Structure formats: C-alpha cells, structure tokens
Amino acid sequence: MTVRSLERAFELLEHLADAGGEMALTELTERSGLPMPTVYRLMQTLVGHGYARQEASRRYALGPRLIRLGDSASRLLGTWARPVLAALVDDLGETANMAVLEGDEVVYVAQVPSRHSMRMFTEVGRRVLPHCTGVGKALLAQLPEEVAREIVGRTGMPARTPRTFTDPDALMAELALIRARGYSIDDEEQELGVRCVAVPLPQTPALAALSVSGPSGRMTPETVEKVIPVMRDAAAAFAVELAARD
Template identity: 65%
Template sequence: MPPTAEPKSATTPPASSGGVQSLERAFDLLERMADAGGEVGLSELSTSSGLPLPTIHRLMRTLVACGYVRQQPNRRYALGPRLIRLGETSSRLLGTWARPYLARLVEETGETANMALLDGDEVVYVAQVPSRHSMRMFTEVGRRVLPHSTGVGKALLAHTPPEEVRALLARTGMPAATEKTITTADGFLDALEHVREVGYAMDDNEQELGVRCIAVSVPDSPSAAAISISGPAGRVTEAATDKFVPVLREVAEDLSKALATTGGTSPSAG
C-alpha cells in the first residue's frame, strides 16, 4: 500500500447514472475522514469536498444516527464503531478474492505467496497460499508485524512522505528481529528510496535469518495493499529475483483490476 491515496477532487463528483447522490456524498465524506486520520471538523469537510455546510451537516447527522460517525466532545466528528465490523468483514473478503492470484504466484514462482495491508502502524497479513516445497515459509493470516523489517512493509510505505514515515517509526520503535534488520529511520528511508528506484521491495534476512521476501504494492488498491513471495534464501536468489519480480508486478496489476470491479472476480483457470 503505503502508497498514499490520490488526493480527492475539491468538489464531490455528481452522482453517476442510476446512482443516489446523497449516498455517494456520504461515502465520499467517510473516505475524506479516513484520509484525514479519522477525525475532522465540518468546515474542513466543506473545504475539501466543496459541499455547503448545511448539506454536510445533514449527511453527518444521518451517519451519526446510524453509528458510522460519532460526534466528539470537542464538536469534531470521528469515524464510528460500526465501521469496525464492516472493515473486518471486508478484510476477510479481500483475502478470499486475493487467494487465486496468490495461487498463481505460487504456481509460477514455487514459493509461498502473501497479501498484506497496512493497518494503523502495523502490517497485517490477510491471505496466504503456501509453497509446495517441503521447506517453505509460513505466516499466519491475521499476524501483525512492524513494517520496518518486512518486504511488504517497505512496499506499503515506499510512497509515504518521509515525515510521516519518521513519525510512524517513532511510534513503533525499530526493534531488531535479526542482525540484518534496519534499525534507524535514515536507513529505512534509504531503503524506501531504493524501492522507488527498482520498483519492488526486499526483506533480506531482516525478519528471519535464512529467509528472503520480495514484495510489490497493489496499484490503486482501495486500501494500501502489497503482495509478496517468500522462501529460503538459497532459493530466492538474485537470479530468481530477476524472474520473480515481473511475475509479482503482473499479478499485482491483475489483482488491482479485479478489486476495481464490483465482483472481485477470480482469474480464469489455465
């Protein structure tokens, strides 16, 4: 992911043919709240969306009544607890939709394939398809790790502004999982610059000794996401990396297109 979301237009687009304008505006406001960190004032929403204050107030009042937004004591508005259940369910579905694409990665690379999201300051794995090799990597779906020691973490943060990356690292700390883990903010920012230059991220024995991971972000994902393959360093060599990266990019593009559709369709067999 993460790649930062594209800034929304200052004016909410008109309802598409057959759409309900008030619904589109309400969801747009929820997304703007998420982009702002989850808590905003009405004037901020009016400025960013271009909608008049009375319209925003009416929409927010409805969202509050439904539990999707709550009003704070300081009169600002925050995302509400009912969104948690929706988010948890959609994350599970995202993993389900991703599995056929991860299976394709396993088929073409022979290594374990993963999908991960950035959830707050942590990386959470939402899907995995294991390698068929007897010696293989395994990460539990739902496992949370810090981004500084993982390939998916680097892929997710590669296009995040440096000051935001530094703030995240200050909150999480940078504990060493192995002797090769990057443990300084400057070192991690250098690694992110390298990711931007080459177009993929690498965890080279940084999370676990003897294990290498190659990751790319999923472009235009509704939530910052990355996919990766991981395996023993003896198999995930530099020569193998040259073969695996184009496959990862192609699968990430195909998964991105599937997530952009309403059905999240799986790739055809063959």
C-alpha cells in the same frame, strides 16, 4: 445516477483514512473543499450511525462500525486473491501472501504455502508492524510520506533483527525508492535467514500488497530479479480481475 451526499460522505471517510484515522472539522473542510456546515452535517450523520466518532478533543475519527465492514472486505479480497497466490507458488516455488493495512498494522488476509519442506509460514490474520516487512513497506509506500511518518511515529520502529530499519528518515528514503521502482524487499529485516519481495496491488478497496518469501539461500539476489516481473504481472492481472467484478 449517483447520490451526491453519499459520495461526499464516502470521500470524508477516505480523507480520515488517508490522514491516519483522525482529523479536525477545519482540516476535513480544507481537505474536502466543501463548506464547513456541509462537512459538519455529514460527519454528525456518520457519527450517529457509528461510521465515525467524535473524540473529547472534538476531532473526528473513524468509527467502530467500519471494523466489521473492513474485516469482511479483507476476507473477501483474500478469497479472491488465492488463485493468484497459488499461481505464484506454482511459478516461483515459494510461499505467497496477501496483506492489507488496517489502521497502523499489516494484516495477512491470504496465504498459499510453498511445497518445500523448508518454507515460510504466516497464519492468516496475523498482525505485524509495517516498517520491517516487505508487504508493510509496499503498503506504506502507497501513502503520502507525511502519513507514513505518522504511522511509524505511533507504532515505533523496534528492531526485529540487526537489519531492521529503525530510523524514520532512512525508512522514508527506502519508501521513496520503492515508489520509484514498484517493489519492496525485506532483506532479513523481519527474520534472519528470510528474504521477501512484495509489490503493491493497485485499485483495491483497501491498501493491499502481494509478497513472496523464502529462505535467503533460495531467495538469492539473482532469484529476486527473476521474481519481480512475475509478481508485477500477477498484481496487474489481479487488478484487471477486480475491475471486472465491479
């Protein structure tokens, strides 16, 4: 048996998250299809408990109490992912990562390093902008285009290397390609000499993606073609494991 008011409250929070974290009462009403008085009562309850807040503009935004829940969920998700990442390292020989989208930033929540002496290393907890990384683009590609545009509009698109996407329209075209083919590539866009492949993780409580990265000399285009199906299989297997935990 479900509690309908609780379901509706969670749906409103998800609408806020999908919209980048902030919406007006009228927008929430239109998006949810609920009567405005119902939306108002639910949002005021969420505000009262810290899961939402109301700005001076009267718009609603995600509240600070969600941060603690989100951090805990991300850490747990990263813990569950470590065996999958370890298997990727065994199969592919390169560093494997898991990252989630928190607000407008990519946060790395798990990593298993390569055994090579020359390897990529990103500490767990590191935050990066999404437009210039393989995992970031795999995360943005899971969002509607208008939401992805809003995110990069807020963060900006600074060039980390000469290969970084700095034009929003070009990035949106890249995201459309990623949605169609099911994986993204960071071709020296975050760091020269480093190539990364990332795949989205379906059915996770937060937007998440897996990545494998290594020196461009080892992660050649030919190697990338072999990496992609292995990563897809790993993502599908992790989705099955998550479903079994429900």
